[in-house]
Amino acid sequence: MSLEKKDEFDHNAWLKRKDLTPIETTFLMSLIYLDQRLRIVDYLEVLETLYYRVNLQMPKSHTEQYNLDNKFWYWYPLYSLGFFSIVAYIIAAATGALLGFYYTPSTAGDPSMAYNSVVAITTDLNFGFYLRSLHRWSAQFMTAAVFLHMIRVYFTGAYKEPRELNWILGIVLISLTLVFGYTGYLLPWNQLAFWAGQIGVEMALAVPIVGEWGAQLVFGGFTLGEATIVRMYILHVFVLPFVVTALIALHVGIVWMQGIAEPH
Amino acid sequence: MSDEETKPDVQSGGSGAVAPDDETPSWMERKTRSTGLSRLTYEYFERARREDQDLRTESDYVERDVLGFPTWPHEVIRNLAITMFFSGVILLIAATVPPHLGAPANPSKTPEVILPDWYLYWSFGLLKLNPLNPGLEILGGDKIISDQLYGVLANVVVVSAVAVVPFLNKGSARRPVEQPFWAAIGVGGFVFSITIAAIAVQNLIPLSLALQLNLAFVLPIVSGIITYAVLKTMREGYMYDLNRRYYRLRPPK
Numbered sequence: 206m207s208l209e210k211k212d213e214f215d216h217n218a219w220l221k222r223k224d225l226t227p228i229e230t231t232f233l234m235s236l237i238y239l240d241q242r243l244r245i246v247d248y249l250e251v252l253e254t255l256y257y258r259v260n261l262q263m264p265k266s267h268t269e270q271y272n273l274d275n276k277f278w279y280w281y282p283l284y285s286l287g288f289f290s291i292v293a294y295i296i297a298a299a300t301g302a303l304l305g306f307y308y309t310p311s312t313a314g315d316p317s318m319a320y321n322s323v324v325a326i327t328t329d330l331n332f333g334f335y336l337r338s339l340h341r342w343s344a345q346f347m348t349a350a351v352f353l354h355m356i357r358v359y360f361t362g363a364y365k366e367p368r369e370l371n372w373i374l375g376i377v378l379i380s381l382t383l384v385f386g387y388t389g390y391l392l393p394w395n396q397l398a399f400w401a402g403q404i405g406v407e408m409a410l411a412v413p414i415v416g417e418w419g420a421q422l423v424f425g426g427f428t429l430g431e432a433t434i435v436r437m438y439i440l441h442v443f444v445l446p447f448v449v450t451a452l453i454a455l456h457v458g459i460v461w462m463q464g465i466a467e468p469h
Numbered sequence: 470m471s472d473e474e475t476k477p478d479v480q481s482g483g484s485g486a487v488a489p490d491d492e493t494p495s496w497m498e499r500k501t502r503s504t505g506l507s508r509l510t511y512e513y514f515e516r517a518r519r520e521d522q523d524l525r526t527e528s529d530y531v532e533r534d535v536l537g538f539p540t541w542p543h544e545v546i547r548n549l550a551i552t553m554f555f556s557g558v559i560l561l562i563a564a565t566v567p568p569h570l571g572a573p574a575n576p577s578k579t580p581e582v583i584l585p586d587w588y589l590y591w592s593f594g595l596l597k598l599n600p601l602n603p604g605l606e607i608l609g610g611d612k613i614i615s616d617q618l619y620g621v622l623a624n625v626v627v628v629s630a631v632a633v634v635p636f637l638n639k640g641s642a643r644r645p646v647e648q649p650f651w652a653a654i655g656v657g658g659f660v661f662s663i664t665i666a667a668i669a670v671q672n673l674i675p676l677s678l679a680l681q682l683n684l685a686f687v688l689p690i691v692s693g694i695i696t697y698a699v700l701k702t703m704r705e706g707y708m709y710d711l712n713r714r715y716y717r718l719r720p721p722k
Contacts (some may be wrong), residue, residue, distance in 0.1 A: 316574075390585065468644070
């Protein structure tokens, strides 16, 4: 009795049986080597399906296949909200990167340098007002789309059994979107921003045990100042973009794997 | 290959400097050799696939009876059309309605209206629920938790209530008509998010605070009951269609 595998998929035995030329042996050995490590067969299948996808007619949609009439199409715009919020997020990211070149996160001076830099962006910079407008409106649209997306998912039962994880992830994402909006709201350092920040500090301080620690971590102290605006800026342009982008990728990846929940 | 093996050994003749004709592969032989490689690739991948198939049938993983339809290409291509339209709307609105930049921050002057952006109104409204924070007689009317903490806790409660929904409501029903109760909960929650947002801007609404607080909790319940009644009524007619064309595909559990 030998310890060697004798099953049907003993590729080495198969190789021996085939009695190949050196070229073929080398080729096949390297193919097997690569396939066992990189699963080339899977990618080949992807290429195959891609080939059929581009060369054949698009397959029947779910509604056509199951003869669900046009009830689905009637609601269809609501099914694109998730994708739309991602596009709005991308627009906000692009315009935000440009705004970041000209914005100064500092409360020094009166009015503050932050406020002055926003004024400079809107009045001195070419297309600056449009840039800021675009950033703000895409953020508004993204938040609205995310809320409506959640409502759509609720009323079509798309959160149900195998998709609980994605629902929770969605709640985390919507919360982070709100934090994104809040930190951005504080950056121009106008009256609304300052007093919204004040409410934030008071909320944090109201929480027992971790409240004071949290206020110092997020707002950099119990009164608003230089530390607050720098922290909001770093949260807004450094921490949140990475975290939210990663979570969006995960969220969409899970949707991709599980498929869009059947509408009816 | 097997053909070459059966050939007699031809190396005995000739100088060896130039390969004898018999040994030089002809065009046809080159052709079969290169097609042989692709054939070999094909054979190997067929084996690998069968191996995967066998592993799958051997495994105790149970494929679940959950229907979904592909994100690609259906969903993404359809989404692109609508998304492009609304991206255009963003560009247009950004051009026509520029944002307002108010007065610079002034810590010594509290403005009359303190408001976050519209999407935080619901949360801000929950912070203003302090009239509902119960006072205890035993403590001489003192409140057991501070008004601020009460508001923060209200936020936590609302968010966690949304989070537990998929753990309470399971099964294959998708349409609101199939589950009037959960649709009623959803409509109630949606109306509550609006009424609670109205509490955030209560000083701009010409109603007394007590009336507004009552409305904030009564309106969602009323709209929930109406939803429930309407969907229950719709169910009968709807279920006929559902049974006919849909439950045949996915029998209810």
